[in-house]
Amino acid sequence: MQALSGGVAYGLKYQARCIANVIGDSQSQQTSFLVGTLSLREENEVHLIQLSPFGSELTCEGLYSHPHEIWDLASCPFDLRIFSTVYASGGDYGAALWRIPEPSTHHNAPQLEQLGCLDAHTHKIKCVLWWPSGRHGQLVSIDEETFYLWSLDSSTMSAKVLSQESAGMLNHMSGGAWDPHDINTLSIACESSVQFWDLRSIKQVNSIGHAQVRDLDYNPSKQHIVVTAGDDSRIRIWDLRMPNLPSEELTGHTHWTWCVQYNPIYDELILSAGTDSTVNLWQTSPIQGRGSRPGRESPTGPVDPLVRSYSDFEDSVYGLAWSRQEPCIFASLSYDGRVVVNSVPQNIQKEMNKVPKM
Incomplete structure (x- = not known):
């Protein structure tokens, strides 16, 4: 796909925090996203939005009511019509699995089908995790005090x-990630450690002693490598074989960083975003070499890993989602309900095209 000349925007009526790429259909070549709203007074919505083939517009392919505020949303990796939400209702929190209805010619608005609830939690739920590498018969859900492993039919x-299991009385859980290289390894972000x-x-088999990590992600092609985002505005890359110090620190945000993601195909590219209303694109090593050394180099010396800052927002950015169908495309979501889809710069795309896909 050609690089977008500018960000393509889509607006929601209500505030929102979570966006996910629809990933459950390996045959689909079109980029789609699910977005969930966070309204206290109005009925909330799940939007299924699709990027046009030439990247010129975002269209709503489905609009579905959701009974509660949506605090987390994750797409099923093996069925494009299934997703999970973490929701709030008054002072209560819950998590559920949903199915998007088949396209219909009826005039009545189609409704989401609730498939099941993850109803064992007694504390505020933070997220639901699907194993990212394909079909698997288990789910993980994480609340402030405990994580649960579920058997999934x-x-x-x-x-x-x-x-x-609990992470300990002094560890307030804020999220997690499931290792794509090892189905038996789960990482959990806590107040004082990962x-x-x-x-x-x-x-527990390992830990990183670093305070206030908000989000983390695994390198999709290299084992033992994770990236974290936190309250000190820095993005850190860690080698879990040497967890005492980060292997690289990326500075470019000016306030809390709330989300960070590796590109799902090209592990040199990282997205980060937070409460400075900015999305940063990083390139941490030469794409041709897949080297492990930090940063990039040119004949004149080290190259700044910050490729570009995208300042399309007026509010905090809480959601990021790469497109698996078109790995040069990504979406960002700000709290005021603004979705913007951008692409990486053309020169980076040319480098990406030289590397065989994993």
């Missing part, structure tokens, strides 16, 4: 608790 989407758990023994 993929035919009925019913879930049962297999095990649960913890790594073996899901077979439900034992």
